[in-house]
Amino acid sequence: MAVPVNELSRLPLLAGLPQVTLAHLAQHATERSFAKREVVLQKGGDGASFCFLLEGRLQGVDFTADGREVGLYFVASGDYFGDLAVIDGLPHPIYVTAVSRSRVVFVPRDLIRPILFAHAKVAEILCTGLSLRLRQVSGQRRILGLANPLQRVCAQLELLFVKDADGKVQVPNAPTHQEIAIMINASRETVTRVFQLLQSRGIVERNGNHMNIDDPAFLEDVAAGRRQPE
Amino acid sequence: MAVPVNELSRLPLLAGLPQVTLAHLAQHATERSFAKREVVLQKGGDGASFCFLLEGRLQGVDFTADGREVGLYFVASGDYFGDLAVIDGLPHPIYVTAVSRSRVVFVPRDLIRPILFAHAKVAEILCTGLSLRLRQVSGQRRILGLANPLQRVCAQLELLFVKDADGKVQVPNAPTHQEIAIMINASRETVTRVFQLLQSRGIVERNGNHMNIDDPAFLEDVAAGRRQPE
Structure with missing residues (x-):
């Protein structure tokens, strides 16, 4: 069940890729819709796919060792997610759940991973995105140091x-x-x-x-x- | 004050680069030693350089809005740091201080930034490093949700x-x-x-x-x- 190429070419991360590369990715990608509160990615699951949010809003969430929910970041329409497990090969570190009804595209890991690093523009966007997210989580961590x-x-x-x-x-x-x-x-x-x-x-x-x-x-x-x- | 090329070629991030590229970086790089507790990077400073720790141990630290110190991560010998500001162009998000006596190499941002994304192997190591650090900070954040x-x-x-x-x-x-x-x-x-x-x-x-x-x-x-x- 392929995804239309123009859905992929509109995504900021992939926009600069050659048409032939996009067509190849689109051919092997799949799309799925998620209802509000549905789990999109399971914590501990393997990074079988790199994911893009076409429409809707997601939140990365986790639970403390004693079971309390912890909210980590939001994914907006056009953003990618599930990238950590694809990049470093470790399991998904957190759950990603739908905050509102959402449409998600899944691209197989083995197909997209080499492309991420082979195109300087894609690598730059990816690194910049990771960098900004790291700032955000660190900022969040700093907030938790506040007493009241x-x-x-x-x-x-x-x-x-x-x-x-x-x-x-x-x-x-x-x-x-x-x-x-x-x-x-x-x-x-x-x-x-x-x-x-x-x-x-x-x-x-x-x-x-x-x-x-x-x-x-x-x-x-x-x-x-x-x-x-x- | 150039740095010997073999100091750079031993660094895991740069090891795969062509000799001519390494020589160019080495020629414009500078080295400095830091005493224990000395500040290596100032929070809020611009990312003028991409930094490598040749020897010693550093810690990324920050302070809460009300002034308490927060420890974020360690930098070990052979690691790079100060990468966020070079990648995303924003100020250094935290302080980096020397936990023990340390030797640091500074490579000018404009020189190294294009190289980071142009070589697939370097981009892969960089992304993987950011990914692992993001997991670490998120894990750290999760710990702070624990009551006692x-x-x-x-x-x-x-x-x-x-x-x-x-x-x-x-x-x-x-x-x-x-x-x-x-x-x-x-x-x-x-x-x-x-x-x-x-x-x-x-x-x-x-x-x-x-x-x-x-x-x-x-x-x-x-x-x-x-x-x-x-």
């Missing part, structure tokens, strides 16, 4: 927000309270309480799927322990 | 130990109590107390620079919250 959950929520928002050209600060596709809770080792209830506090102070406000950060300096100060709200 | 420091020490030792061909389990170059403390968000005193407990039960024992793990199953059980010592 209020600080951790503020530091997490700092990691997630982006500033647009007009200087407006926003968290695009803001995670739910539960999703934030498992990123920062806190209960969902605690995260909700922190957001009620931040909203009542006019620091953040919900804006459809996004979250406006009206006072980013306040978040920084709280994260750094320099200021207590109220 | 005893569990975290045991889970940390699980991450660090290696099994040799005879089935003997060992942590090579075992980190100090202070180094472990900053990896797992605990005080040095707490880590020392945990080790006294584990040693008195015959679970672990010091062996020169290394640490023998005499009962790895016990560590797993404690990390998973299935068993309490005593």
Whole structure:
């Protein structure tokens, strides 16, 4: 069950590849849809395929040794995932689950692996992606060194927000309270309480799927322990 | 102040490069020695150089927003570091400091960056290295989800130990109590107390620079919250 070539050529990682290479990959690739909450990749599974998300949203999750869920990163439409196991040959380090209904393309490992390293542009994108993810996970790890959950929520928002050209600060596709809770080792209830506090102070406000950060300096100060709200 | 070519050709990342490429890199590389505790790379600095550790031992460290030290990973002799900023063009995400007296080679970014992606073997080693580091940091992050420091020490030792061909389990170059403390968000005193407990039960024992793990199953059980010592 091949995948249309134009689905692959639209993916940023593969866009620069010769048409003949893309056609070869497409011919051996398969596509599958996943319902919300369905597991896309099993932790411990082997890296039989390199995966691309065509549509939807996924989250890399894991569990502590004593069974609590830990949220690690999100996969957005157009991104690839399952790359670690393909690259280093070890089992998938975490679960990847669908946060919303998702369409995924699987490309067999043995077919795509040599291509990843043989094309300088692909290797550059891959290395850059790994590098950015490493920064993100390290930043996440740094947040967990903070003593109280209020600080951790503020530091997490700092990691997630982006500033647009007009200087407006926003968290695009803001995670739910539960999703934030498992990123920062806190209960969902605690995260909700922190957001009620931040909203009542006019620091953040919900804006459809996004979250406006009206006072980013306040978040920084709280994260750094320099200021207590109220 | 060039570096001898044979110093570079012995480095695993560069070993497969043509002699002429190595000679070119060596000609523009510089070498510097660092005393114990000296800072080798500043957090926030730009990735002007790709760095190799010729001799010694380094640690990537950072500080939480409220100023506590966080240990992230070690660099061993022959490894490279400072690669993230060279790859993705963002500032160095953390400090790298010398754990012992160290000799470091600096290769200018603009010279080495294209070479990293143009040679399939180099790209493969680089991607594999990033992949393994990502697993390590994620594993570290998972440990911090554990409620008590005893569990975290045991889970940390699980991450660090290696099994040799005879089935003997060992942590090579075992980190100090202070180094472990900053990896797992605990005080040095707490880590020392945990080790006294584990040693008195015959679970672990010091062996020169290394640490023998005499009962790895016990560590797993404690990390998973299935068993309490005593």
